[in-house]
Amino acid sequence: MIVSSYPWWWLALPVLLLPIWWHRQKRQRLKAEPLATARFLPSAPPAQLRVWQWRDKVLLLVRCLLLVALIAWLAATIFPLRGDTVLVDAGADKAWADQQIAAAGFGAASRIDLPPAALQWLRANERDWRPDARFLLIARADQIAMPARVPQFSHQVELRTQSAAHNEPSSDRAAREQQIAVAAPEARGAAWRSLFAAFDVAGGASIHYALNAEPNARTSLIIWDQANVAPPAGWRAPNWWIATAPTAFPELAAATVMTINGIALKYADTPRGRLWTSDAFPPRDAATARALYEAWQLLSSATPSPGYAMPPQTFATARSTLPAITDAKPATWLALVLLALFILERTLTHARRN
């Protein structure tokens, strides 16, 4: 099944008659020489005179394909070719995700990263998938917000979330006491301790920050400040601050950059939690510390988990027609095919002329 965003363009298909007509005309004209006494010769049907028919046929085919490709490109035709797909949250536990994928029978399906606002994205883009394709969404419990109405999909969509028991408590349900684990050499540890002492006082002393050497179940932030040492495998927390060169964290190579309050922050989602790094770790003066505090406050309210998270469930196929396509872009490979056909057509024409 093919979907076109501008199907009216297909009305231009009769243009194909033009090359066909040209080719017929040309064949008749090319092969006849004028001869004054032709009347004394028996007349012949034109079909018998087409000697170079095969070459012209190839050219005709290429020209027709070229026109069809052009029309398809103009009509922004979408070819739903993608099959079963798993959308995996990068922050989800990998082992758990693999187990879920195998359990749902998506072992052979292709995997893509879970985009932000996954349900809306899926709704807008599911036209790219075959009608019989299925989706599996693998995410942490608090990653996907519950929409006000049941989303309508034209494919079967299954959502599996990592239950909160496996996950660390999220920041919005945190108690007034925040558990912080600091792994830093002695000299830098003092700087971190004084920073969180300042955080304690800031904001009306509403939140108390408790520092430990090792994370526990309620730890919301791990400070990692030990150069060239990888953290123990069992350490998990919703957020990590990485203050050293991130050699032990290869995920940070593909980190997203954001600047808040004059502080450049990079973050990446991993199964261990969300890793943050910045040049401002640890802050060297009071102004930077204050900026970092404000940025962190903004962030903890800006990237919270949604108020009402989506529970795991399966959506059956609920709509038969796809939504109107507003920002249709023709497929890139179609443009490449168009270019290739054009080159082929020019080459063949040139070859025939000589």
Next chain:
Amino acid sequence: MQAATTAMMAQTKDLELVIRHVLAGLGHGIHAGRERGAGVEFSEYRAYAPGDEWRRVDWKLLARADRYFVREAERDSHVAVWLVLDATASMSEPSREINGIDKLWFARTVLACVAAIAQRQGDAFGLLILSDGKVEFTPASRGPRQLQRVLAAMAKAEPLGQLPSAETLRASLHFARAPSMIFAASDFLDWPSPLSEAVLRLRAMRHDVRLLTLRTQAEVDATFKSGAGYRDPERDDGLHRMSNADREHYKQQSRAHFDGVVASCRQNNIVHYEARIEQPLGGVLRSWLQLAGARAK
């Protein structure tokens, strides 16, 4: 050698040069004129025009007046010569052996030679060019200027379209009151045609009609490239094929057609000569005129 000469003649645009070349040594006239030479009975002086013969210039008058004058003689040749040039599309048929010549070139050159002979004899001569459904008419007159006019008109003729309709051609035959000689060069592939009707009508009015049918060597021998398709330049009746098996059929058909033409001419006492355009021009002209002379006796 002959072919080389013909090909060389085809290269020049100067019809007069070709005429001079062809007519060198071709001393006799078209018909038995009542008077010989220029100016037996003096009539008047006329200013010299390029093309006049030097021996007709009055040298004593030149000494007196310091101008060239030509003695114009009273000529009473009553015979007008009419040249009919077929310039339809089929006349563009080229020779498949000699590069650069076609039927129209041959017809035009032969008729130009006839015009030159007529001018030398002091006859009035006129021209009809049949091309693209129209008749281009040059009224009959005498003298070197008329020759220039006729040659220019012939040089302009392009092989286009079909013969004019019978009505158009009949309307152009108003000259036929006076006794005249009609020289027509064509391929006569259409017979009967408006042209053949006109020719027979003129013959019935006791004019002296002489036809030159032009063919090419390839047409006579049926040596066209086989395998190719051919179309008629004047008819829109599709394609014709030429295979080796068709050669005999082609020869038969064309022979039958031209036999019909010859029979029709003989029946109406019309002089008819068939030439191939690869033949030397002078020889064709001589044979054509001699044939006419034999009949006139």
